[in-house]
């Protein structure tokens with residue numbers, strides 16, 4: 001092992017809630033091993049949410065320079081790229097880890113390329129059938145791939161997507177999805193947990209609970225109207241139904257949802273939930289209606305059917321096993337699909353095995369081993385080093 005002062009330094013970038021959740025097991029595994037120094041960076045994209053999410057997981061960030069100005073997507077990208085480049089230079093990073101498809105992930109990849117640092121991409125290879133939808137996530141994923149040296153593909157189809165784009169097979173590692181690590185730990189946690197909003201918000205004591213989450217950019221405006229209209233109709237048609245919607249902090253989303261669903265019988269609008277209560281809610285739900293990516297991965301392990309209110313998905317595995325159904329943004333179609341799912345028996349929970357589509361909940365440990373192996377064998381790593389590109 002290197003002396004402590006000379007340990008290779010991995011910069012891990014998180015900018016949004018799902019990145020925190022999906023990087024937590026990797027950070028914990030690297031910190032526990034100790035061969036490399038781990039610098040967990042809050043990029044500032046959703047500064048407060050990142051601090052809160054890690055705090056709930058009993059983790060702290062190492063570098064948190066504060067919120068960036070989110071004036072526009074391109075402005076945010078430029079600020080994040082410059083900030084991450086400065087941090088990586090000042091802290092003499094040996095490698096940067098980015099997760100998923102956010103502005104922070106893309107900016108981290110650009111910063112790595114600017115500095116000719118190797119980039120490891122967690123949750124690599126997810127693709128929809130459209131080059132830039134959902135926007136901007138699909139665009140970011142496709143642009144990160146050619147920059148990264150290490151691709152941690154969560155599933156077999158993600159691995160195939162990368163191979164099809166010409167990524168060298170030896171640069172791809174199929175690891176499972178790290179969100180399953182956290183989910184598994186959550187389900188194994190036996191500490192008592194109360195969900196006070198279930199009792200306090202006028203919800204019936206029912207076995208027909210629906211979790212509703214909406215936040216995708218492509219659903220801003222009309223998309224939100226249509227889904228809310230469908231939810232109101234579903235509540236009218238099913239007298240025992242109760243809906244819990246943790247309202248996303250983005251004001252453009254929140255105000256629209258409140259306009260339709262606030263002060264309605266059997267609908268509880270609540271603040272964003274920490275991970276444990278959210279998973280407990282999802283596990284108790286008979287159905288979830290969502291445009292989230294992560295929930296399409298988690299719900300199959302909880303036996304909760306997912307109605308995906310989006311035009312496409314980068315998680316075909318959930319659709320293929322019948323755990324998720326894509327539904328077009330039409331109120332009558334959403335109601336009909338929800339009714340169809342209510343009529344079916346609740347699906348079996350996916351087991352935490354390596355054969356399960358998103359893995360067994362040990363992905364963070366696998367990724368940590370590969371990173372340590374690569375960084376502690378400098379000759380191998382140098383061979384994969386990109387040539388510098390100026391900003």
Ligand SMILES: CC(=O)N[C@@H]1[C@@H](OP(=O)(O)OP(=O)(O)OC[C@H]2O[C@@H](n3ccc(=O)[nH]c3=O)[C@H](O)[C@@H]2O)O[C@H](CO)[C@@H](O)[C@@H]1O
Pocket residue numbers: 017018019021022099100101102105123126134137179213215246271272273274275278279291292293294295298
């Ligand atoms: C286009 C797309 O699909 N892009 C995704 C996007 O993420 P997303 O769509 O999954 O984002 P959200 O829906 O915000 O978060 C979901 C997580 O939050 C938990 N949750 C939810 C409500 C709550 O009240 N409390 C919680 O704890 C929940 O269990 C889940 O784990 O970026 C990710 C990172 O790069 C990518 O992986 C990913 O492709």
